[in-house]
Amino acid sequence: MNKSKILVLGAGGIGGYFGGRLAEAGQDVTFLVREHRQTQLQKNGLTIKSQFGDSHLSVKTVTSYHLKESYDFIIIACKAYDLESALDSISPAVGTLTTIIPLLNGIAHIDILNTRFGQEKILGGSAKIQVTMGEQGEILHLNDWCDLTVGEQSNEISKRVQLFTTLFAQTKGIQINAVSNMMQQMWQKLVHLATAAAMTCMMRANVGQIVRTPEGKQQFLQLLDKNAQIASQNGYPPSDSFIKSYQAIFSDPNSQYTTSMLRDIERKNRIEADHIIGFMLDKAIEANIECITLHLAYTHLKAYEQQLLS
Incomplete structure:
Protein backbone atom coordinates (compact mmCIF):
# COMPACT_ATOMS: atom_id res chain seq x y z
CA MET A 1 0.00 0.00 0.00
CA ASN A 2 1.37 3.39 -1.00
CA LYS A 3 2.01 5.92 1.73
CA SER A 4 0.00 9.11 1.78
CA LYS A 5 2.00 12.07 0.51
CA ILE A 6 2.01 14.86 3.08
CA LEU A 7 3.01 18.47 2.46
CA VAL A 8 3.61 20.64 5.53
CA LEU A 9 3.57 24.35 4.83
CA GLY A 10 6.00 25.83 7.31
CA ALA A 11 8.76 24.30 9.44
CA GLY A 12 8.48 26.62 12.41
CA GLY A 13 7.09 25.63 15.79
CA ILE A 14 3.82 23.95 14.81
CA GLY A 15 4.78 22.70 11.36
CA GLY A 16 8.25 21.63 12.43
CA TYR A 17 6.96 19.70 15.42
CA PHE A 18 4.02 17.84 13.89
CA GLY A 19 5.65 17.40 10.50
CA GLY A 20 8.90 16.32 12.14
CA ARG A 21 7.16 13.73 14.29
CA LEU A 22 5.41 12.35 11.21
CA ALA A 23 8.72 12.13 9.34
CA GLU A 24 10.34 10.51 12.37
CA ALA A 25 7.58 7.88 12.32
CA GLY A 26 8.37 7.02 8.69
CA GLN A 27 5.63 8.97 6.91
CA ASP A 28 6.23 10.60 3.51
CA VAL A 29 6.58 14.24 4.54
CA THR A 30 7.83 17.23 2.57
CA PHE A 31 8.17 20.71 4.07
CA LEU A 32 7.21 23.69 1.90
CA VAL A 33 9.53 26.45 3.10
CA ARG A 34 11.26 29.64 2.05
CA GLU A 35 14.78 29.43 0.61
CA HIS A 36 16.49 30.55 3.82
CA ARG A 37 14.75 27.87 5.89
CA GLN A 38 15.42 25.28 3.18
CA THR A 39 19.15 26.05 3.27
CA GLN A 40 19.11 25.82 7.06
CA LEU A 41 17.32 22.46 7.05
CA GLN A 42 19.53 21.03 4.31
CA LYS A 43 22.64 22.03 6.24
CA ASN A 44 21.62 21.26 9.81
CA GLY A 45 18.58 18.99 9.56
CA LEU A 46 15.46 19.38 11.69
CA THR A 47 16.01 19.20 15.44
CA ILE A 48 13.17 18.64 17.93
CA LYS A 49 13.72 19.05 21.66
CA SER A 50 10.89 17.69 23.78
CA GLN A 51 10.28 15.78 26.97
CA PHE A 52 8.65 13.16 24.74
CA GLY A 53 12.01 12.57 23.10
CA ASP A 54 14.56 14.63 21.22
CA SER A 55 15.09 13.98 17.54
CA HIS A 56 17.43 15.06 14.76
CA LEU A 57 16.16 14.38 11.24
CA SER A 58 17.10 14.77 7.63
CA VAL A 59 13.89 16.00 5.99
CA LYS A 60 12.63 16.63 2.48
CA THR A 61 11.99 20.26 1.56
CA VAL A 62 10.66 22.19 -1.40
CA THR A 63 10.21 25.88 -2.19
CA SER A 64 7.11 27.29 -3.86
CA TYR A 65 9.03 27.84 -7.11
CA HIS A 66 9.74 24.11 -7.44
CA LEU A 67 6.38 22.82 -6.16
CA LYS A 68 4.76 20.98 -9.05
CA GLU A 69 3.03 17.78 -7.88
CA SER A 70 -0.15 17.30 -5.86
CA TYR A 71 -0.29 15.83 -2.35
CA ASP A 72 -2.86 13.75 -0.46
CA PHE A 73 -2.74 15.93 2.67
CA ILE A 74 -1.53 19.50 3.09
CA ILE A 75 -0.98 20.75 6.63
CA ILE A 76 -0.96 24.55 6.84
CA ALA A 77 1.10 25.71 9.79
CA CYS A 78 1.82 29.37 9.12
CA LYS A 79 0.90 32.52 11.00
CA ALA A 80 -2.41 34.13 10.06
CA TYR A 81 -0.71 37.21 8.59
CA ASP A 82 1.06 34.94 6.07
CA LEU A 83 -2.10 33.08 5.04
CA GLU A 84 -2.70 34.86 1.72
CA SER A 85 0.80 34.18 0.43
CA ALA A 86 0.61 30.67 1.85
CA LEU A 87 -2.47 29.86 -0.20
CA ASP A 88 -0.73 31.05 -3.35
CA SER A 89 2.23 28.82 -2.46
CA ILE A 90 0.26 25.61 -1.95
CA SER A 91 -2.05 26.02 -4.97
CA PRO A 92 0.11 23.87 -7.32
CA ALA A 93 -0.02 21.03 -4.75
CA VAL A 94 -3.82 20.99 -4.46
CA GLY A 95 -5.16 18.16 -6.59
CA THR A 96 -8.60 16.65 -7.08
CA LEU A 97 -8.30 14.42 -4.00
CA THR A 98 -6.20 16.72 -1.79
CA THR A 99 -7.34 17.36 1.78
CA ILE A 100 -6.16 20.54 3.54
CA ILE A 101 -5.76 20.68 7.32
CA PRO A 102 -5.10 24.20 8.69
CA LEU A 103 -3.49 24.39 12.13
CA LEU A 104 -3.78 28.14 12.51
CA ASN A 105 -5.02 29.88 15.61
CA GLY A 106 -8.61 31.14 15.59
CA ILE A 107 -11.39 30.58 13.07
CA ALA A 108 -11.25 33.43 10.54
CA HIS A 109 -9.08 31.41 8.14
CA ILE A 110 -11.75 28.75 7.55
CA ASP A 111 -13.96 30.97 5.39
CA ILE A 112 -10.91 32.15 3.44
CA LEU A 113 -9.86 28.57 2.72
CA ASN A 114 -13.40 27.50 1.82
CA THR A 115 -13.67 30.34 -0.68
CA ARG A 116 -10.27 29.63 -2.24
CA PHE A 117 -10.34 25.83 -2.53
CA GLY A 118 -13.91 24.73 -1.74
CA GLN A 119 -15.30 23.60 1.61
CA GLU A 120 -15.15 19.96 0.54
CA LYS A 121 -11.33 20.10 0.67
CA ILE A 122 -10.97 21.75 4.08
CA LEU A 123 -10.91 20.01 7.45
CA GLY A 124 -10.99 21.81 10.73
CA GLY A 125 -7.84 21.43 12.80
CA SER A 126 -6.62 22.54 16.19
CA ALA A 127 -3.25 22.03 17.89
CA LYS A 128 -2.87 22.30 21.65
CA ILE A 129 0.83 22.63 22.36
CA GLN A 130 3.36 25.19 23.53
CA VAL A 131 6.11 25.13 20.95
CA THR A 132 8.47 27.64 19.39
CA MET A 133 11.51 27.79 17.12
CA GLY A 134 14.88 28.51 18.70
CA GLU A 135 17.58 30.85 17.41
CA GLN A 136 19.30 28.03 15.51
CA GLY A 137 16.06 26.82 13.91
CA GLU A 138 15.50 24.02 16.42
CA ILE A 139 11.95 23.13 17.46
CA LEU A 140 11.45 23.59 21.22
CA HIS A 141 8.48 21.86 22.88
CA LEU A 142 7.82 23.91 26.03
CA ASN A 143 5.18 21.95 27.93
CA ASP A 144 4.08 18.42 28.79
CA TRP A 145 1.03 18.09 26.52
CA CYS A 146 0.59 17.79 22.79
CA ASP A 147 -2.92 17.35 21.41
CA LEU A 148 -4.08 17.51 17.80
CA THR A 149 -7.80 17.61 16.98
CA VAL A 150 -9.26 17.22 13.48
CA GLY A 151 -12.72 16.89 12.01
CA GLU A 152 -15.02 17.73 9.15
CA GLN A 153 -16.78 21.06 9.07
CA SER A 154 -19.95 19.02 8.55
CA ASN A 155 -19.29 17.28 11.91
CA GLU A 156 -19.09 13.77 10.50
CA ILE A 157 -16.25 11.32 11.13
CA SER A 158 -15.28 10.70 7.52
CA LYS A 159 -12.88 8.15 6.06
CA ARG A 160 -10.33 10.85 5.27
CA VAL A 161 -10.40 12.06 8.87
CA GLN A 162 -9.85 8.50 10.05
CA LEU A 163 -7.00 8.05 7.55
CA PHE A 164 -5.34 11.27 8.66
CA THR A 165 -5.45 10.20 12.31
CA THR A 166 -3.85 6.84 11.50
CA LEU A 167 -0.81 8.68 10.09
CA PHE A 168 0.03 9.69 13.66
CA ALA A 169 -0.28 6.19 15.14
CA GLN A 170 3.48 5.79 15.63
CA THR A 171 4.37 9.40 16.47
CA LYS A 172 5.93 10.22 19.84
CA GLY A 173 3.76 11.93 22.42
CA ILE A 174 1.03 13.20 20.09
CA GLN A 175 -2.55 12.60 21.17
CA ILE A 176 -4.68 12.93 18.04
CA ASN A 177 -8.45 13.06 18.22
CA ALA A 178 -11.05 12.80 15.46
CA VAL A 179 -14.18 14.65 16.57
CA SER A 180 -17.72 15.15 15.35
CA ASN A 181 -17.94 18.74 16.66
CA MET A 182 -14.90 20.36 15.10
CA MET A 183 -16.27 23.89 14.84
CA GLN A 184 -17.28 23.71 18.50
Missing part, protein backbone atom coordinates in the same frame (compact mmCIF):
# COMPACT_ATOMS: atom_id res chain seq x y z
CA GLN A 185 -13.73 22.67 19.36
CA MET A 186 -12.29 25.54 17.33
CA TRP A 187 -14.55 28.10 18.98
CA GLN A 188 -13.56 26.81 22.40
CA LYS A 189 -9.90 27.18 21.51
CA LEU A 190 -10.59 30.73 20.33
CA VAL A 191 -12.19 31.51 23.71
CA HIS A 192 -9.07 30.15 25.39
CA LEU A 193 -6.64 32.03 23.11
CA ALA A 194 -8.49 35.34 23.14
CA THR A 195 -8.46 35.24 26.94
CA ALA A 196 -4.86 34.12 27.39
CA ALA A 197 -3.37 36.31 24.66
CA ALA A 198 -5.24 39.45 25.70
CA MET A 199 -4.16 39.15 29.32
CA THR A 200 -0.56 37.97 28.90
CA CYS A 201 0.21 40.46 26.14
CA MET A 202 -1.26 43.46 27.94
CA MET A 203 0.43 42.54 31.21
CA ARG A 204 3.69 41.26 29.62
CA ALA A 205 3.58 38.38 32.09
CA ASN A 206 2.73 34.70 32.36
CA VAL A 207 -0.52 33.43 33.90
CA GLY A 208 0.91 32.83 37.37
CA GLN A 209 2.47 36.28 37.58
CA ILE A 210 -0.84 37.87 36.63
CA VAL A 211 -2.87 35.74 39.05
CA ARG A 212 -0.58 36.71 41.92
CA THR A 213 -1.53 40.38 41.51
CA PRO A 214 -4.46 41.77 43.58
CA GLU A 215 -7.01 41.68 40.72
CA GLY A 216 -5.35 39.41 38.17
CA LYS A 217 -7.43 36.29 38.80
CA GLN A 218 -10.67 38.30 38.76
CA GLN A 219 -9.74 40.00 35.48
CA PHE A 220 -8.80 36.68 33.89
CA LEU A 221 -12.06 34.98 34.87
CA GLN A 222 -14.19 37.95 33.81
CA LEU A 223 -12.61 37.96 30.36
CA LEU A 224 -13.03 34.19 30.06
CA ASP A 225 -16.72 34.61 30.86
CA LYS A 226 -17.14 37.40 28.29
CA ASN A 227 -15.44 35.39 25.55
CA ALA A 228 -17.62 32.40 26.41
CA GLN A 229 -20.68 34.64 26.03
CA ILE A 230 -19.47 35.75 22.60
CA ALA A 231 -18.99 32.15 21.48
CA SER A 232 -22.45 31.28 22.77
CA GLN A 233 -24.04 34.12 20.80
CA ASN A 234 -22.38 32.71 17.68
CA GLY A 235 -23.97 29.31 18.28
CA TYR A 236 -21.08 27.55 20.02
CA PRO A 237 -21.46 27.71 23.81
CA PRO A 238 -18.37 26.25 25.51
CA SER A 239 -18.96 23.07 27.49
CA ASP A 240 -19.07 23.09 31.29
CA SER A 241 -15.93 20.95 31.40
CA PHE A 242 -14.08 23.44 29.19
CA ILE A 243 -15.09 26.38 31.38
CA LYS A 244 -14.10 24.59 34.59
CA SER A 245 -10.77 23.57 33.11
CA TYR A 246 -9.82 27.07 32.04
CA GLN A 247 -11.15 28.66 35.19
CA ALA A 248 -8.60 26.48 36.99
CA ILE A 249 -5.82 27.32 34.51
CA PHE A 250 -6.45 31.04 34.77
CA SER A 251 -6.55 30.88 38.56
CA ASP A 252 -3.26 29.08 39.14
CA PRO A 253 -0.71 31.35 40.89
CA ASN A 254 2.11 28.92 40.06
CA SER A 255 1.39 28.63 36.34
CA GLN A 256 4.24 29.34 33.93
CA TYR A 257 1.83 29.36 30.99
CA THR A 258 2.32 32.12 28.45
CA THR A 259 1.25 32.57 24.83
CA SER A 260 2.97 32.50 21.46
CA MET A 261 1.70 36.03 20.83
CA LEU A 262 3.55 37.30 23.88
CA ARG A 263 6.69 35.43 22.81
CA ASP A 264 6.38 37.11 19.40
CA ILE A 265 6.08 40.53 21.05
CA GLU A 266 9.14 39.87 23.21
CA ARG A 267 11.08 39.02 20.05
CA LYS A 268 9.66 42.07 18.26
CA ASN A 269 8.00 39.85 15.66
CA ARG A 270 4.71 40.32 13.85
CA ILE A 271 1.58 39.15 15.69
CA GLU A 272 -1.90 37.80 14.96
CA ALA A 273 -3.75 40.70 16.55
CA ASP A 274 -6.54 40.88 13.97
CA HIS A 275 -6.99 37.13 13.59
CA ILE A 276 -7.48 36.46 17.32
CA ILE A 277 -8.34 39.54 19.39
CA GLY A 278 -9.71 41.62 16.51
CA PHE A 279 -11.92 38.76 15.31
CA MET A 280 -13.32 38.17 18.81
CA LEU A 281 -13.91 41.90 19.29
CA ASP A 282 -15.82 42.08 16.00
CA LYS A 283 -18.01 39.17 17.12
CA ALA A 284 -18.62 40.89 20.46
CA ILE A 285 -19.72 44.07 18.72
CA GLU A 286 -22.02 42.10 16.37
CA ALA A 287 -23.58 40.38 19.40
CA ASN A 288 -23.93 43.67 21.35
CA ILE A 289 -21.69 42.32 24.13
CA GLU A 290 -19.67 45.06 25.78
CA CYS A 291 -16.12 44.04 26.73
CA ILE A 292 -13.76 46.88 27.52
CA THR A 293 -10.89 44.44 28.08
CA LEU A 294 -11.04 43.26 24.47
CA HIS A 295 -11.10 46.87 23.27
CA LEU A 296 -8.05 47.69 25.38
CA ALA A 297 -6.19 44.54 24.36
CA TYR A 298 -6.84 45.15 20.67
CA THR A 299 -5.72 48.79 20.91
CA HIS A 300 -2.64 47.69 22.83
CA LEU A 301 -1.69 45.14 20.15
CA LYS A 302 -2.37 47.52 17.26
CA ALA A 303 -0.20 50.13 18.97
CA TYR A 304 2.56 47.52 19.17
CA GLU A 305 2.18 46.96 15.42
CA GLN A 306 2.58 50.68 14.89
CA GLN A 307 5.82 50.55 16.86
CA LEU A 308 7.11 47.88 14.49
CA LEU A 309 6.49 50.23 11.57
CA SER A 310 8.42 53.14 13.06
Whole structure:
Protein backbone atom coordinates (compact mmCIF):
# COMPACT_ATOMS: atom_id res chain seq x y z
CA MET A 1 0.00 0.00 0.00
CA ASN A 2 1.37 3.39 -1.00
CA LYS A 3 2.01 5.92 1.73
CA SER A 4 0.00 9.11 1.78
CA LYS A 5 2.00 12.07 0.51
CA ILE A 6 2.01 14.86 3.08
CA LEU A 7 3.01 18.47 2.46
CA VAL A 8 3.61 20.64 5.53
CA LEU A 9 3.57 24.35 4.83
CA GLY A 10 6.00 25.83 7.31
CA ALA A 11 8.76 24.30 9.44
CA GLY A 12 8.48 26.62 12.41
CA GLY A 13 7.09 25.63 15.79
CA ILE A 14 3.82 23.95 14.81
CA GLY A 15 4.78 22.70 11.36
CA GLY A 16 8.25 21.63 12.43
CA TYR A 17 6.96 19.70 15.42
CA PHE A 18 4.02 17.84 13.89
CA GLY A 19 5.65 17.40 10.50
CA GLY A 20 8.90 16.32 12.14
CA ARG A 21 7.16 13.73 14.29
CA LEU A 22 5.41 12.35 11.21
CA ALA A 23 8.72 12.13 9.34
CA GLU A 24 10.34 10.51 12.37
CA ALA A 25 7.58 7.88 12.32
CA GLY A 26 8.37 7.02 8.69
CA GLN A 27 5.63 8.97 6.91
CA ASP A 28 6.23 10.60 3.51
CA VAL A 29 6.58 14.24 4.54
CA THR A 30 7.83 17.23 2.57
CA PHE A 31 8.17 20.71 4.07
CA LEU A 32 7.21 23.69 1.90
CA VAL A 33 9.53 26.45 3.10
CA ARG A 34 11.26 29.64 2.05
CA GLU A 35 14.78 29.43 0.61
CA HIS A 36 16.49 30.55 3.82
CA ARG A 37 14.75 27.87 5.89
CA GLN A 38 15.42 25.28 3.18
CA THR A 39 19.15 26.05 3.27
CA GLN A 40 19.11 25.82 7.06
CA LEU A 41 17.32 22.46 7.05
CA GLN A 42 19.53 21.03 4.31
CA LYS A 43 22.64 22.03 6.24
CA ASN A 44 21.62 21.26 9.81
CA GLY A 45 18.58 18.99 9.56
CA LEU A 46 15.46 19.38 11.69
CA THR A 47 16.01 19.20 15.44
CA ILE A 48 13.17 18.64 17.93
CA LYS A 49 13.72 19.05 21.66
CA SER A 50 10.89 17.69 23.78
CA GLN A 51 10.28 15.78 26.97
CA PHE A 52 8.65 13.16 24.74
CA GLY A 53 12.01 12.57 23.10
CA ASP A 54 14.56 14.63 21.22
CA SER A 55 15.09 13.98 17.54
CA HIS A 56 17.43 15.06 14.76
CA LEU A 57 16.16 14.38 11.24
CA SER A 58 17.10 14.77 7.63
CA VAL A 59 13.89 16.00 5.99
CA LYS A 60 12.63 16.63 2.48
CA THR A 61 11.99 20.26 1.56
CA VAL A 62 10.66 22.19 -1.40
CA THR A 63 10.21 25.88 -2.19
CA SER A 64 7.11 27.29 -3.86
CA TYR A 65 9.03 27.84 -7.11
CA HIS A 66 9.74 24.11 -7.44
CA LEU A 67 6.38 22.82 -6.16
CA LYS A 68 4.76 20.98 -9.05
CA GLU A 69 3.03 17.78 -7.88
CA SER A 70 -0.15 17.30 -5.86
CA TYR A 71 -0.29 15.83 -2.35
CA ASP A 72 -2.86 13.75 -0.46
CA PHE A 73 -2.74 15.93 2.67
CA ILE A 74 -1.53 19.50 3.09
CA ILE A 75 -0.98 20.75 6.63
CA ILE A 76 -0.96 24.55 6.84
CA ALA A 77 1.10 25.71 9.79
CA CYS A 78 1.82 29.37 9.12
CA LYS A 79 0.90 32.52 11.00
CA ALA A 80 -2.41 34.13 10.06
CA TYR A 81 -0.71 37.21 8.59
CA ASP A 82 1.06 34.94 6.07
CA LEU A 83 -2.10 33.08 5.04
CA GLU A 84 -2.70 34.86 1.72
CA SER A 85 0.80 34.18 0.43
CA ALA A 86 0.61 30.67 1.85
CA LEU A 87 -2.47 29.86 -0.20
CA ASP A 88 -0.73 31.05 -3.35
CA SER A 89 2.23 28.82 -2.46
CA ILE A 90 0.26 25.61 -1.95
CA SER A 91 -2.05 26.02 -4.97
CA PRO A 92 0.11 23.87 -7.32
CA ALA A 93 -0.02 21.03 -4.75
CA VAL A 94 -3.82 20.99 -4.46
CA GLY A 95 -5.16 18.16 -6.59
CA THR A 96 -8.60 16.65 -7.08
CA LEU A 97 -8.30 14.42 -4.00
CA THR A 98 -6.20 16.72 -1.79
CA THR A 99 -7.34 17.36 1.78
CA ILE A 100 -6.16 20.54 3.54
CA ILE A 101 -5.76 20.68 7.32
CA PRO A 102 -5.10 24.20 8.69
CA LEU A 103 -3.49 24.39 12.13
CA LEU A 104 -3.78 28.14 12.51
CA ASN A 105 -5.02 29.88 15.61
CA GLY A 106 -8.61 31.14 15.59
CA ILE A 107 -11.39 30.58 13.07
CA ALA A 108 -11.25 33.43 10.54
CA HIS A 109 -9.08 31.41 8.14
CA ILE A 110 -11.75 28.75 7.55
CA ASP A 111 -13.96 30.97 5.39
CA ILE A 112 -10.91 32.15 3.44
CA LEU A 113 -9.86 28.57 2.72
CA ASN A 114 -13.40 27.50 1.82
CA THR A 115 -13.67 30.34 -0.68
CA ARG A 116 -10.27 29.63 -2.24
CA PHE A 117 -10.34 25.83 -2.53
CA GLY A 118 -13.91 24.73 -1.74
CA GLN A 119 -15.30 23.60 1.61
CA GLU A 120 -15.15 19.96 0.54
CA LYS A 121 -11.33 20.10 0.67
CA ILE A 122 -10.97 21.75 4.08
CA LEU A 123 -10.91 20.01 7.45
CA GLY A 124 -10.99 21.81 10.73
CA GLY A 125 -7.84 21.43 12.80
CA SER A 126 -6.62 22.54 16.19
CA ALA A 127 -3.25 22.03 17.89
CA LYS A 128 -2.87 22.30 21.65
CA ILE A 129 0.83 22.63 22.36
CA GLN A 130 3.36 25.19 23.53
CA VAL A 131 6.11 25.13 20.95
CA THR A 132 8.47 27.64 19.39
CA MET A 133 11.51 27.79 17.12
CA GLY A 134 14.88 28.51 18.70
CA GLU A 135 17.58 30.85 17.41
CA GLN A 136 19.30 28.03 15.51
CA GLY A 137 16.06 26.82 13.91
CA GLU A 138 15.50 24.02 16.42
CA ILE A 139 11.95 23.13 17.46
CA LEU A 140 11.45 23.59 21.22
CA HIS A 141 8.48 21.86 22.88
CA LEU A 142 7.82 23.91 26.03
CA ASN A 143 5.18 21.95 27.93
CA ASP A 144 4.08 18.42 28.79
CA TRP A 145 1.03 18.09 26.52
CA CYS A 146 0.59 17.79 22.79
CA ASP A 147 -2.92 17.35 21.41
CA LEU A 148 -4.08 17.51 17.80
CA THR A 149 -7.80 17.61 16.98
CA VAL A 150 -9.26 17.22 13.48
CA GLY A 151 -12.72 16.89 12.01
CA GLU A 152 -15.02 17.73 9.15
CA GLN A 153 -16.78 21.06 9.07
CA SER A 154 -19.95 19.02 8.55
CA ASN A 155 -19.29 17.28 11.91
CA GLU A 156 -19.09 13.77 10.50
CA ILE A 157 -16.25 11.32 11.13
CA SER A 158 -15.28 10.70 7.52
CA LYS A 159 -12.88 8.15 6.06
CA ARG A 160 -10.33 10.85 5.27
CA VAL A 161 -10.40 12.06 8.87
CA GLN A 162 -9.85 8.50 10.05
CA LEU A 163 -7.00 8.05 7.55
CA PHE A 164 -5.34 11.27 8.66
CA THR A 165 -5.45 10.20 12.31
CA THR A 166 -3.85 6.84 11.50
CA LEU A 167 -0.81 8.68 10.09
CA PHE A 168 0.03 9.69 13.66
CA ALA A 169 -0.28 6.19 15.14
CA GLN A 170 3.48 5.79 15.63
CA THR A 171 4.37 9.40 16.47
CA LYS A 172 5.93 10.22 19.84
CA GLY A 173 3.76 11.93 22.42
CA ILE A 174 1.03 13.20 20.09
CA GLN A 175 -2.55 12.60 21.17
CA ILE A 176 -4.68 12.93 18.04
CA ASN A 177 -8.45 13.06 18.22
CA ALA A 178 -11.05 12.80 15.46
CA VAL A 179 -14.18 14.65 16.57
CA SER A 180 -17.72 15.15 15.35
CA ASN A 181 -17.94 18.74 16.66
CA MET A 182 -14.90 20.36 15.10
CA MET A 183 -16.27 23.89 14.84
CA GLN A 184 -17.28 23.71 18.50
CA GLN A 185 -13.73 22.67 19.36
CA MET A 186 -12.29 25.54 17.33
CA TRP A 187 -14.55 28.10 18.98
CA GLN A 188 -13.56 26.81 22.40
CA LYS A 189 -9.90 27.18 21.51
CA LEU A 190 -10.59 30.73 20.33
CA VAL A 191 -12.19 31.51 23.71
CA HIS A 192 -9.07 30.15 25.39
CA LEU A 193 -6.64 32.03 23.11
CA ALA A 194 -8.49 35.34 23.14
CA THR A 195 -8.46 35.24 26.94
CA ALA A 196 -4.86 34.12 27.39
CA ALA A 197 -3.37 36.31 24.66
CA ALA A 198 -5.24 39.45 25.70
CA MET A 199 -4.16 39.15 29.32
CA THR A 200 -0.56 37.97 28.90
CA CYS A 201 0.21 40.46 26.14
CA MET A 202 -1.26 43.46 27.94
CA MET A 203 0.43 42.54 31.21
CA ARG A 204 3.69 41.26 29.62
CA ALA A 205 3.58 38.38 32.09
CA ASN A 206 2.73 34.70 32.36
CA VAL A 207 -0.52 33.43 33.90
CA GLY A 208 0.91 32.83 37.37
CA GLN A 209 2.47 36.28 37.58
CA ILE A 210 -0.84 37.87 36.63
CA VAL A 211 -2.87 35.74 39.05
CA ARG A 212 -0.58 36.71 41.92
CA THR A 213 -1.53 40.38 41.51
CA PRO A 214 -4.46 41.77 43.58
CA GLU A 215 -7.01 41.68 40.72
CA GLY A 216 -5.35 39.41 38.17
CA LYS A 217 -7.43 36.29 38.80
CA GLN A 218 -10.67 38.30 38.76
CA GLN A 219 -9.74 40.00 35.48
CA PHE A 220 -8.80 36.68 33.89
CA LEU A 221 -12.06 34.98 34.87
CA GLN A 222 -14.19 37.95 33.81
CA LEU A 223 -12.61 37.96 30.36
CA LEU A 224 -13.03 34.19 30.06
CA ASP A 225 -16.72 34.61 30.86
CA LYS A 226 -17.14 37.40 28.29
CA ASN A 227 -15.44 35.39 25.55
CA ALA A 228 -17.62 32.40 26.41
CA GLN A 229 -20.68 34.64 26.03
CA ILE A 230 -19.47 35.75 22.60
CA ALA A 231 -18.99 32.15 21.48
CA SER A 232 -22.45 31.28 22.77
CA GLN A 233 -24.04 34.12 20.80
CA ASN A 234 -22.38 32.71 17.68
CA GLY A 235 -23.97 29.31 18.28
CA TYR A 236 -21.08 27.55 20.02
CA PRO A 237 -21.46 27.71 23.81
CA PRO A 238 -18.37 26.25 25.51
CA SER A 239 -18.96 23.07 27.49
CA ASP A 240 -19.07 23.09 31.29
CA SER A 241 -15.93 20.95 31.40
CA PHE A 242 -14.08 23.44 29.19
CA ILE A 243 -15.09 26.38 31.38
CA LYS A 244 -14.10 24.59 34.59
CA SER A 245 -10.77 23.57 33.11
CA TYR A 246 -9.82 27.07 32.04
CA GLN A 247 -11.15 28.66 35.19
CA ALA A 248 -8.60 26.48 36.99
CA ILE A 249 -5.82 27.32 34.51
CA PHE A 250 -6.45 31.04 34.77
CA SER A 251 -6.55 30.88 38.56
CA ASP A 252 -3.26 29.08 39.14
CA PRO A 253 -0.71 31.35 40.89
CA ASN A 254 2.11 28.92 40.06
CA SER A 255 1.39 28.63 36.34
CA GLN A 256 4.24 29.34 33.93
CA TYR A 257 1.83 29.36 30.99
CA THR A 258 2.32 32.12 28.45
CA THR A 259 1.25 32.57 24.83
CA SER A 260 2.97 32.50 21.46
CA MET A 261 1.70 36.03 20.83
CA LEU A 262 3.55 37.30 23.88
CA ARG A 263 6.69 35.43 22.81
CA ASP A 264 6.38 37.11 19.40
CA ILE A 265 6.08 40.53 21.05
CA GLU A 266 9.14 39.87 23.21
CA ARG A 267 11.08 39.02 20.05
CA LYS A 268 9.66 42.07 18.26
CA ASN A 269 8.00 39.85 15.66
CA ARG A 270 4.71 40.32 13.85
CA ILE A 271 1.58 39.15 15.69
CA GLU A 272 -1.90 37.80 14.96
CA ALA A 273 -3.75 40.70 16.55
CA ASP A 274 -6.54 40.88 13.97
CA HIS A 275 -6.99 37.13 13.59
CA ILE A 276 -7.48 36.46 17.32
CA ILE A 277 -8.34 39.54 19.39
CA GLY A 278 -9.71 41.62 16.51
CA PHE A 279 -11.92 38.76 15.31
CA MET A 280 -13.32 38.17 18.81
CA LEU A 281 -13.91 41.90 19.29
CA ASP A 282 -15.82 42.08 16.00
CA LYS A 283 -18.01 39.17 17.12
CA ALA A 284 -18.62 40.89 20.46
CA ILE A 285 -19.72 44.07 18.72
CA GLU A 286 -22.02 42.10 16.37
CA ALA A 287 -23.58 40.38 19.40
CA ASN A 288 -23.93 43.67 21.35
CA ILE A 289 -21.69 42.32 24.13
CA GLU A 290 -19.67 45.06 25.78
CA CYS A 291 -16.12 44.04 26.73
CA ILE A 292 -13.76 46.88 27.52
CA THR A 293 -10.89 44.44 28.08
CA LEU A 294 -11.04 43.26 24.47
CA HIS A 295 -11.10 46.87 23.27
CA LEU A 296 -8.05 47.69 25.38
CA ALA A 297 -6.19 44.54 24.36
CA TYR A 298 -6.84 45.15 20.67
CA THR A 299 -5.72 48.79 20.91
CA HIS A 300 -2.64 47.69 22.83
CA LEU A 301 -1.69 45.14 20.15
CA LYS A 302 -2.37 47.52 17.26
CA ALA A 303 -0.20 50.13 18.97
CA TYR A 304 2.56 47.52 19.17
CA GLU A 305 2.18 46.96 15.42
CA GLN A 306 2.58 50.68 14.89
CA GLN A 307 5.82 50.55 16.86
CA LEU A 308 7.11 47.88 14.49
CA LEU A 309 6.49 50.23 11.57
CA SER A 310 8.42 53.14 13.06
